[in-house]
Amino acid sequence: MIQVSSPPAPAASETSAWQQRHLLDVDSLDRSAATRCLDLAVQMRDLRERGERLNALSGHVVGLAFAEPSTRTRVSFEIAASSLGADVVELPIAASSVSKGESLTDTIRTLERTGIGTIVMRHGRSGAPYLAARSAGARIVNAGDGTHAHPTQALLDALTLRDALGGLEGRSIAIVGDIGHSRVARSNLHLLTTMGATVRIAGPPAWVNAFRGWEGVSVHHRLEEALDGADAVMALRVQLERNAGGGVPTLREYTRAWGLTEKRMRHARPDAPILHPGPTNEGVELTASLAACQKSLIGLQVTNGVAVRMAVLALLAP
Numbered sequence: 001m002i003q004v005s006s007p008p009a010p011a012a013s014e015t016s017a018w019q020q021r022h023l024l025d026v027d028s029l030d031r032s033a034a035t036r037c038l039d040l041a042v043q044m045r046d047l048r049e050r051g052e053r054l055n056a057l058s059g060h061v062v063g064l065a066f067a068e069p070s071t072r073t074r075v076s077f078e079i080a081a082s083s084l085g086a087d088v089v090e091l092p093i094a095a096s097s098v099s100k101g102e103s104l105t106d107t108i109r110t111l112e113r114t115g116i117g118t119i120v121m122r123h124g125r126s127g128a129p130y131l132a133a134r135s136a137g138a139r140i141v142n143a144g145d146g147t148h149a150h151p152t153q154a155l156l157d158a159l160t161l162r163d164a165l166g167g168l169e170g171r172s173i174a175i176v177g178d179i180g181h182s183r184v185a186r187s188n189l190h191l192l193t194t195m196g197a198t199v200r201i202a203g204p205p206a207w208v209n210a211f212r213g214w215e216g217v218s219v220h221h222r223l224e225e226a227l228d229g230a231d232a233v234m235a236l237r238v239q240l241e242r243n244a245g246g247g248v249p250t251l252r253e254y255t256r257a258w259g260l261t262e263k264r265m266r267h268a269r270p271d272a273p274i275l276h277p278g279p280t281n282e283g284v285e286l287t288a289s290l291a292a293c294q295k296s297l298i299g300l301q302v303t304n305g306v307a308v309r310m311a312v313l314a315l316l317a318p
């Protein structure tokens with residue numbers, strides 16, 4: 001039976017961590033604010049496992065405005081919001097008046113007149129959620145903007161890694177692939193280094209060189225070098241839709257140089273977990289057997305996505 005209960009009472013020291021109205025990227029979170037979110041996500045996950053529902057957002061309307069395709073992110077935000085007692089509505093911004101010439105901000109302003117309190121937005125243009133946050137009264141949660149940021153993905157990755165490694169401080173995480181076009185990678189670089197990890201990024205020079213000089217980040221042009229002794233390894237999807245002719249000539253050449261295989265994974269620590277934000281192109285970024293092996297946390301990432309999004313929505317709740 002589903003029970004309705006009050007949200008878990010956070011310790012007094014934790015309640016002041018989130019003063020912000022919006023979550024646009026993780027660069028607005030310091031270590032204690034991020035930790036607060038991850039800890040709350042663990043509580044949310046436990047409650048969900050016990051089949052309990054919360055009423056933290058009852059009477060609140062959460063609008064899902066996805067102007068780009070999404071499976072995991074959209075569905076997990078929907079489950080997260082409804083598990084907190086919110087009413088969830090789809091905001092068809094791609095098909096809405098935006099295509100008839102109304103600006104994004106006008107559309108958002110109009111939609112919030114219907115009583116929507118939080119808008120979860122995914123958009124192909126980097127910065128679109130920032131524009132919405134400047135003009136909207138509603139709270140904006142960035143669910144991925146262009147090549148820029150994907151804060152809830154970074155938070156769920158951090159939770160998954162923290163669980164698997166017992167902590168992030170001093171850990172060395174390798175991220176392999178299309179870093180340059182990846183909003184997931186960019187947000188992960190911010191958050192993992194904020195949490196005290198170091199990140200080795202590896203991929204074709206055109207995709208990684210811009211990140212030279214980031215504190216806590218090293219850039220590698222040989223996969224084995226990045227994997228050597230790594231505590232965990234994350235592969236990224238080649239963002240074909242954002243790769244207008246740059247990076248690698250063909251996917252086959254990408255796989256030959258950068259694809260994760262059992263043999264290559266031997267350079268990492270023997271128990272190093274494997275992550276991928278999905279969707280995966282099996283046989284391109286990693287082999288199908290690696291994606292399905294015991295060290296793969298790809299399924300857990302999806303499960304943790306619901307808990308993290310519940311925590312984010314609860315922490316931003318009015």
Ligand code: NCD
Pocket residue numbers: 072073144150153183184236237277278279
């Ligand atoms: C990522 C995204 O959309 O940015 N996927 C996701 O949110 N699960 C990564 C990707 O599309 O490659």
